[in-house]
Amino acid sequence: MVDVGVPALPDPQPQPRLSPRMFPGASMIPDAKRLAADHQNVILHNTHKEQVFIIINRHLQPYNLRPDEQHEFDMLCEDIAYYMRESLPGRGQCVRNGQIVDKPEHPVKVLGIELSQVEERLKKQQAAEARAQQVIERASGSGKGGN
Numbered sequence: 229m230v231d232v233g234v235p236a237l238p239d240p241q242p243q244p245r246l247s248p249r250m251f252p253g254a255s256m257i258p259d260a261k262r263l264a265a266d267h268q269n270v271i272l273h274n275t276h277k278e279q280v281f282i283i284i285n286r287h288l289q290p291y292n293l294r295p296d297e298q299h300e301f302d303m304l305c306e307d308i309a310y311y312m313r314e315s316l317p318g319r320g321q322c323v324r325n326g327q328i329v330d331k332p333e334h335p336v337k338v339l340g341i342e343l344s345q346v347e348e349r350l351k352k353q354q355a356a357e358a359r360a361q362q363v364i365e366r367a368s369g370s371g372k373g374g375n
Contacts (some may be wrong), residue, residue: 296357
């Protein structure tokens with residue numbers, strides 16, 4: 229007998245995320261491969277020594293993102309696009325289908341952001357999310373030792 233009131237358990241082996249495409253020159257960027265591996269939706273592209281492209285392309289994201297992962301991804305898009313507009317006037321552009329647009333859309337192309345700045349933002353965001361998750365677990369009583 230099937231109990232329709234209980235949702236199905238997720239696959240024990242989740243489907244692998246799509247790998248980022250490493251464009252020519254990306255391997256020359258310090259920590260480029262590691263950063264791309266840490267956040268699989270961040271693709272690094274270096275066409276000139278002084279210019280780093282960070283492309284967030286939602287078409288490359290896996291279709292089975294959990295809600296928290298989707299939120300993280302959306303916030304990352306917003307954060308980078310905001311930083312790009314506020315801090316890089318004349319150098320940063322938000323581009324969709326070859327047209328510059330004001331609000332973050334996908335794909336978002338960001339020019340000239342230092343990898344260390346993006347990495348620092350990611351670390352701060354992940355730390356804040358981890359703290360928030362701990363608070364949620366404590367409040368709901370579901371925290372069972374943590375990790």
